[in-house]
Amino acid sequence: MADYDSALPVRGNVEDGASIYSQNTVLIIGGSDGTNYQQLNVDTSGAVNVVGRVADGEAITGDPLTNGGLFETDGGSAVDSGDITYLALDAYGRTIVVGQTADGDTIDANAFPVLMAGQDGTNVQSLLTDTSGRLIVNVGGGTQAGITYGTANLVKDTQTDVVTVSDLIVKRIYVAGSGLMKVEVYEGVTASETVKFVQFNSTAEPNVLWDFTSDGWLIPSANTLIVKCTNLENASSPTSDFDGYGTIVEEVGI
Numbered sequence: 001m002a003d004y005d006s007a008l009p010v011r012g013n014v015e016d017g018a019s020i021y022s023q024n025t026v027l028i029i030g031g032s033d034g035t036n037y038q039q040l041n042v043d044t045s046g047a048v049n050v051v052g053r054v055a056d057g058e059a060i061t062g063d064p065l066t067n068g069g070l071f072e073t074d075g076g077s078a079v080d081s082g083d084i085t086y087l088a089l090d091a092y093g094r095t096i097v098v099g100q101t102a103d104g105d106t107i108d109a110n111a112f113p114v115l116m117a118g119q120d121g122t123n124v125q126s127l128l129t130d131t132s133g134r135l136i137v138n139v140g141g142g143t144q145a146g147i148t149y150g151t152a153n154l155v156k157d158t159q160t161d162v163v164t165v166s167d168l169i170v171k172r173i174y175v176a177g178s179g180l181m182k183v184e185v186y187e188g189v190t191a192s193e194t195v196k197f198v199q200f201n202s203t204a205e206p207n208v209l210w211d212f213t214s215d216g217w218l219i220p221s222a223n224t225l226i227v228k229c230t231n232l233e234n235a236s237s238p239t240s241d242f243d244g245y246g247t248i249v250e251e252v253g254i
Contacts, residue, residue, distance in 0.1 A: 104131075148248045154181060154231040156240045162229050163246035166190070167221040172249040173210040175227060177201065179242040182230040183208045190224040200232075216251050 030039040041049045067087045088096040115126045128136045150163030154177060162175065175183045182200050186193040199208045219225050227248070233240035 146250055148250060150227070150246045152229070152244055154179070154229050154242055154244045156231045156233055156235070156237040158237075159184070159228050159230045160244065161226055162244045163227045163248055164224060165248050165250070166219055166224045169216040169218050169251040170225065170248055171211075171213050171216055171251050172247075173208075173212075173227060174247040174249075175199075175201075175208040175229065175244065176206060177229065177242055177244040178206070179240065180232040181244060182232055184228045184230075185210065186226045186228060187219065187223060189222055193224055193226055 028039050030037055032038070043049060090096055117124050117126045119125065130136055148163060148165045150161075152160045152162045154160055173185065180201060180203070182198065184195050185197040187196045188194050197210060199210075201208050217225075225248070227246040229244040229246075231237070231240060231242065233242070
């Protein structure tokens with residue numbers, strides 16, 4: 001029996017998935033182990049069972065089935081250069097993963113060390129650490145923690161801006177002067193700020209303090225905080241003029 005190209009059609013006597021009858025000679029794919037012919041071992045769905053020659057946890061003998069990859073000996077300039085290297089496992093079969101760069105070393109331009117990373121919405125960014133490997137955290141990504149300081153000459157009965165800030169979280173406001181003064185804190189959308197706090201100093205208490213350390217006072221980038229002082233000395237200007245000093249302690253930007 002031949003087809004129209006005179007090729008001999010070959011088929012088995014048993015359908016896929018049916019039991020093997022002893023009287024039938026079934027067409028089965030196999031191979032040789034060097035001495036005898038061996039059939040391929042498959043599961044009930046016909047998938048080939050593939051196992052290595054060594055059981056899990058035993059010493060390596062022969063050429064067991066293992067996972068591996070190409071170790072490039074030329075620094076990555078050619079994909080077909082190097083040796084096959086097995087995956088490194090611990091005693092429990094867990095894969096050991098390390099980068100190409102040792103801790104504290106300069107990152108090689110041709111290396112891709114294993115790094116913790118995230119994304120900024122557009123690109124992947126590695127986490128930033130200091131030279132000791134400690135994570136540097138900038139909550140919200142705005143202005144870093146610090147202090148903003150300002151000073152101004154206070155003319156009698158004249159409201160004067162002493163210090164101005166924006167886009168941060170205020171923790172404390174300190175104001176000092178060598179004379180009597182009224183201290184006001186304005187805050188709001190830039191150029192439309194309104195008064196939020198007012199204090200008066202005295203000879204006994206020459207300094208003024210606002211403390212927001214428990215929760216912080218959020219000043220968005222669209223808003224501005226201004227500390228304004230008014231000279232309340234009795235003598236007329238310029239005899240009564242003195243300098244006012246303002247310090248704003250910031251937690252972090254937003």
